[in-house]
Amino acid sequence: MASPFRPALELMTQYAAYHRDRRNIATHFVGIPLIVFAIGVLLARLQFSIGGIALNGAWALCAVSALWYLTRGEFTLGLATVAVNALLMALATPLAEGSVAAWLAWGLGSFIVGWVIQFVGHYYEGRKPAFVDDMVGLLVGPMFVVGEWLFALGWGRELLAEIERRVGPTHLRDLAHPAT
Known part of the structure; x- marks a missing residue:
């Protein structure tokens, strides 16, 4: 298994290789936020305290993942994802x-709907x-x-160009034809 601590370019390129169909990418704009939201709903019920500070599982996961996103070498992308x-x-x-x-209706409902939308997108893609293939993709999805x-807004033109050089355009x- 490849290291989860690879630079953003490598992570985004690997993820992009599975996401070249524009319909698949469009479904991810809905499915991934729903899944992240659902995980937040489900984990927020887990309450605990560290050093007298009340926390919950959702914010703990958010904090740990923030460290990961901010250290992948593309600070603006990491900060926006956080x-x-x-x-x-x-x-x-x-x-x-x-x-x-x-709580369960919101959490499980959003999670299931999010994944259904994801799988519809991957039908269009013709790929799993x-x-x-790499569990770190679960972290890369929100960053992607x-x-x-951000690419649509004009940020990261060099990063996008390098990703497309490596895996092709969308x-x-x-x-009607099998995926290649």
């Missing part, structure tokens, strides 16, 4: 305070999700979505 994940945790946390039924959003796969 900000998006933190926003999702902030939205998720209050839902853990409701009844068990509401990246995490099947934020990166795609396209629309002809569904």
